[in-house]
Amino acid sequence: GLQLVLAALGSALLGSIPFSLLIARFAGGIDLRKVGSGNVGATNVARTLGWKWGTLALLCDAAKGVVPVLLFPALMTTASPGLDNERVLCGVCAILGHMFPPWLGFKGGKGVATALGVVTVLAPAGTGIACLAFIVTFALSRIVSLSSIVAALSYAIAEVVLHGSDLWGPQTWGLGAFAIAIPLLIIYRHRTNIVRLWHGQEPRLQLKKKTGE
C-alpha cells in the first residue's frame, strides 16, 4: 500500500545522501569524483584524506543502511508479522539510492558500506562471516575492492548455507532474493576494479599521510 511506497521512497532518499562526497568536500575541499579511483565511497575518502575521515565516511554511509531498515518498517501499521520483507525493501531502496543518486547524475557509489549497514540489521550472522572474509582478504592483499567482492560473495554463500530453504519461505523470500541479488549488483559495480585486478593493475590501499610525515 501507500505506506510501503512511502517507506521505499524515504529509504531511497536517505540512501542518496552522498556522505563520502560531502565529507571530502567539507574536510578537504576535494571533489572525490576527480581524485583516486573517482569513486564516491569511504575507501576513496581514506585514500585522499586519511583513515579518520575514511572511517567517518564508512560510518555515515553504513548508517544510511541501518536507519531506514530499522525506522520505516517499525512505523508501518500494515506491515507483515516478521517485518522481514518490508525491511528488505527499505534496505534495497537505500542501497539503490546510494548507487544511483539523482543529485549526482545517478553516478553514486558501489554499495559496500550501505549494504554493510543493511545486512548488520537483516542478517547479523551472515554479516559476521562477510566481515571476516573482508578482513582476511584485505590482510593478504591490501586491496579494498577485492576484499569487498570476496565479502559480498561470502555473504551470499553464508546466507544460503546458514538458512537454506528457510530463506525462501512466504515471510522470508525477500531475504533470499536479497542475499543473491545485492552481492551480484555490488560485484557488477566493481567492474572497472575487476578489469584492473585482472591486469594486475589494481593498487593496494595507500592511505593519505599528513604532509611532513
Ligand code: NKO
Ligand atoms: O575506491 O574503487 P575503490 O578502490 O569504498 O573502492 C572500492 C571499494 C568501494 O567500497 C567502499 C566502502 C568500503 C567499506 C569497507 C568496509 C567493509 C567491511 C565489511 C564488508 C561487508 C560487506 C557485506 C556485503 C553484503 C552484501 O570496494
